[in-house]
Amino acid sequence: MQLRSRRDKLQFSALLLPGILVFALFTIYPIVKLFGMSFLRWDLGSMFDKSFAGFDNYRAVLSDKTFRIAFENTLIYTFVTVPGQMILGLFAAVLIHSIPRFRVTFRVIYYIPVITSWVIVSLVFRYIFNTEGMLNYLLTNVLHLTAKNVAWLNTRWGGMTVVMLLGIWKGVGWNLVVFLAALQSVPNELYEAAEVDGCGSVNKFFSITLPSIKPAILFALVMLTIGGFNVFTSIKMITDGKPMHQTETVLTWMYYKAFSAGQFGYAAALSFIVAVTLMILAFLQFKAMKNQNE
Amino acid sequence: MRKRHTALANAGKYLLLLIGGAVSVMPMIYMLSTSLRPNGALYEFPPHFFPRLSEITFENYQYIFTQEKFYLNFLNSVLVAIITIVLAAFVSTALAYCLARFRFPGRNLLFALVIGMMIIPGTTLIIPQYQLATFFKLTNKLAGLIPFYVAWVIPFSTFMIKSYIEGIPKEYDEAVYADGGSVFTVFFRIILPLSSPAIASVSIFNFLTSWEEFTWAMTVINDNAKRTLPIAISGFFGQHQFTQWGYVFAMSMASLVPVLIVFICCQKFFVSGLQAGGLKG
Numbered sequence: 397m398q399l400r401s402r403r404d405k406l407q408f409s410a411l412l413l414p415g416i417l418v419f420a421l422f423t424i425y426p427i428v429k430l431f432g433m434s435f436l437r438w439d440l441g442s443m444f445d446k447s448f449a450g451f452d453n454y455r456a457v458l459s460d461k462t463f464r465i466a467f468e469n470t471l472i473y474t475f476v477t478v479p480g481q482m483i484l485g486l487f488a489a490v491l492i493h494s495i496p497r498f499r500v501t502f503r504v505i506y507y508i509p510v511i512t513s514w515v516i517v518s519l520v521f522r523y524i525f526n527t528e529g530m531l532n533y534l535l536t537n538v539l540h541l542t543a544k545n546v547a548w549l550n551t552r553w554g555g556m557t558v559v560m561l562l563g564i565w566k567g568v569g570w571n572l573v574v575f576l577a578a579l580q581s582v583p584n585e586l587y588e589a590a591e592v593d594g595c596g597s598v599n600k601f602f603s604i605t606l607p608s609i610k611p612a613i614l615f616a617l618v619m620l621t622i623g624g625f626n627v628f629t630s631i632k633m634i635t636d637g638k639p640m641h642q643t644e645t646v647l648t649w650m651y652y653k654a655f656s657a658g659q660f661g662y663a664a665a666l667s668f669i670v671a672v673t674l675m676i677l678a679f680l681q682f683k684a685m686k687n688q689n690e
Numbered sequence: 691m692r693k694r695h696t697a698l699a700n701a702g703k704y705l706l707l708l709i710g711g712a713v714s715v716m717p718m719i720y721m722l723s724t725s726l727r728p729n730g731a732l733y734e735f736p737p738h739f740f741p742r743l744s745e746i747t748f749e750n751y752q753y754i755f756t757q758e759k760f761y762l763n764f765l766n767s768v769l770v771a772i773i774t775i776v777l778a779a780f781v782s783t784a785l786a787y788c789l790a791r792f793r794f795p796g797r798n799l800l801f802a803l804v805i806g807m808m809i810i811p812g813t814t815l816i817i818p819q820y821q822l823a824t825f826f827k828l829t830n831k832l833a834g835l836i837p838f839y840v841a842w843v844i845p846f847s848t849f850m851i852k853s854y855i856e857g858i859p860k861e862y863d864e865a866v867y868a869d870g871g872s873v874f875t876v877f878f879r880i881i882l883p884l885s886s887p888a889i890a891s892v893s894i895f896n897f898l899t900s901w902e903e904f905t906w907a908m909t910v911i912n913d914n915a916k917r918t919l920p921i922a923i924s925g926f927f928g929q930h931q932f933t934q935w936g937y938v939f940a941m942s943m944a945s946l947v948p949v950l951i952v953f954i955c956c957q958k959f960f961v962s963g964l965q966a967g968g969l970k971g
């Protein structure tokens with residue numbers, strides 16, 4: 397569209413300006429500031445305040461053992477919860493797609509964990525997985541699977557397991573809705589043709605359903621990978637990094653370094669490393685998506 | 691024979707779906723049942739899922755609802771959510787309209803930024819944003835939450851609304867211009883009303899984002915009276931001291947109910963936003 401009159405140009409600017417202002421002030425400026433900070437010696441109470449540090453902060457982050465654990469935890473969280481939610485969500489979507497009645501009812505029920513806030517579900521999971529909680533009672537006293545109560549939140553892998561279970565449980569409904577919509581858009585003729593050829597239902601799923609819903613699968617993959625790297629509230633509420641910072645993720649560790657330890661330069665470098673890692677990951681996924689579509 | 695086979699298969703599917711559905715809502719039911727029991731009896735042995743009838747009490751709710759603070763926290767959450775939704779809807783729709791309909795210098799860069807900000811975790815920017823909030827003297831104020839929430843939801847909202855506007859025929863715009871209408875006429879008479887389903891759908895997501903936001907609110911707000919619900923709830927949960935689970939869950943229920951009401955009323959919009967993403971890829 398060409399803007400002809402002066403009035404139209406002014407009105408166009410009036411519509412564009414608020415968005416640009418918000419962007420410039422609250423995102424672009426902070427990104428630039430963060431980048432600058434990551435090259436400064438900036439510790440609360442240090443005498444070398446805000447002097448240039450070169451790549452020292454980056455070096456400090458990359459050689460920090462706790463950062464390595466946090467990065468590992470984040471990767472494991474992402475690699476476990478993303479496929480976990482997608483497979484369960486897709487399975488539920490296929491089931492719901494194939495039943496004659498109560499489709500909407502099931503969709504609503506499965507979506508309830510998605511809309512319940514992270515703070516609330518984290519607290520409920522913490523309560524259930526407490527050493528004296530309901531789950532241990534079931535495992536020890538009812539099912540007799542363990543001799544004594546499991547201290548879920550006292551070990552790295554116990555804590556991570558609880559947080560990952562929560563991540564999967566909370567995400568299934570979202571995947572279900574995305575995949576159900578995709579399933580409904582697959583033309584029925586494809587299935588009919590396959591039936592004429594004598595395809596079984598498993599065969600139909602892999603040769604027709606999966607390829608047809610590929611855009612939805614890739615959309616979910618990109619969104620959930622971003623979501624996996626964002627994990628914060630559940631860790632904060634359930635383990636708070638305990639024991640001994642063994643269950644930190646990149647963002648909780650960054651938060652700790654900035655707001656508890658006061659090491660802003662370090663935290664800024666860490667933030668930048670996380671942002672760049674995620675940009676690269678998303679870029680690779682987008683590229684894979686493009687290649688597959690060609 | 692075949693009919694009986696189908697009936698059996700369907701019964702199996704319903705059974706599986708019922709089990710999954712039970713797992714989905716069990717934690718919330720457990721939360722409700724815990725909130726209805728006396729605070730002292732929460733870690734009794736053996737624990738039971740449902741409270742005994744004789745045990746049911748509303749004392750946790752009575753306690754929460756007689757605290758003046760609770761109403762303040764609730765009101766804060768409502769206020770922040772509403773202002774965030776309205777501002778975000780206006781700014782993102784205007785931005786989406788400009789991106790969808792006009793060529794201008796920097797347009798591609800702007801759109802790349804929109805996409806890029808959907809990828810970078812918002813929390814990574816928390817340090818410079820905190821400095822910004824301090825600079826503008828926005829800490830410990832509700833006004834310290836709103837502009838940042840708006841900034842966080844704009845990329846996704848703009849992206850969704852833009853792809854919706856691109857589906858509105860350009861002939862409508864041209865007809866308005868031919869009649870002597872201006873850019874504003876097109877925006878307010880055509881784009882805003884026609885893209886209202888997309889705006890409604892992103893607004894619901896923005897409501898959820900604002901309603902449940904935890905990290906930023908925890909960082910910026912210290913004053914009890916200025917807290918939003920998630921921070922108030924987590925405040926009842928003592929990391930080091932004794933946690934009063936009855937109060938925690940009564941308050942959680944009070945914050946969950948509005949979300950459930952919005953969800954059940956606007957179910958259609960919840961779903962349509964996600965579907966668009968999944969189909970276009």
